[in-house]
């Protein structure tokens with residue numbers, strides 16, 4: 001019998017079972033080989049990535065031990081290793097873990113980056129003593145039980161340690177407008193789904209749950225104080241609309257500056273393609 005995880009999503013409950021976790025694993029395995037290309041690392045993604053890099057470096061001093069949740073191909077892990085951090089890079093997709101391992105080897109960083117096949121639902125397998133934990137571009141949207149993730153993060157982090165997560169948000173005006181314009185009404189409202197929802201990628205399914213920042217923080221509140229959060233790609237289009245950005249690059253850059261300037265403002269910070277949230281272990 002497959003194990004079922006309970007999820008609290010707003011006032012409703014939803015479930016995410018092992019079959020769905022395996023669907024998600026297969027989806028990411030299927031794209032691992034070319035995930036550094038337009039699908040996983042286009043210009044708009046790179047821009048958001050820089051914001052996470054800057055935030056981690058500001059919040060956690062070089063030389064610290066970091067844990068990457070959902071490391072993908074290891075772009076972040078190798079970047080932080082090159083800046084003097086020690087990184088344990090974890091992912092639920094074995095193909096992604098292989099890519100991270102290969103990237104670290106190619107950069108001569110095997111001593112600084114350890115790539116492990118561990119899902120966010122398996123964090124009890126890891127030893128603690130981390131100074132910071134980060135997660136970039138939504139791995140936590142695939143977590144079956146956020147209360148358990150928060151509990152494990154609290155166990156893995158030393159007091160005063162930081163969490164820096166970029167999470168897919170619920171309110172993305174660009175996405176809603178774009179799909180309404182295309183007449184794809186169901187797709188336009190997908191982020192409003194309560195609980196787990198199926199999102200297609202490469203003819204596979206990723207089982208995803210969307211969050212408002214405050215909704216997300218609720219699971220972490222017993223162990224972590226909230227240092228702040230901001231929108232990522234609110235004025236800028238989301239990454240899959242990179243061609244819109246490339247057609248009007250100057251205008252796009254101006255939108256990017258609006259994100260930098262106003263993305264942390266009240267109300268605005270609750271929107272965007274992703275949000276970046278920083279918490280501190282009490």
Ligand SMILES: C[S@@+](CC[C@H](N)C(=O)[O-])C[C@H]1O[C@@H](n2cnc3c(N)ncnc32)[C@H](O)[C@@H]1O
Nearest residue numbers: 028070071072091092093119120136137139142
């Ligand atoms: C959108 S990619 C982001 C990858 C990477 N963080 C980056 O910035 O490029 C999401 C990643 O989350 C991983 N993932 C999905 N479900 C997961 C789970 N349950 N536990 C850990 N990682 C998961 C996927 O395999 C994939 O590598």
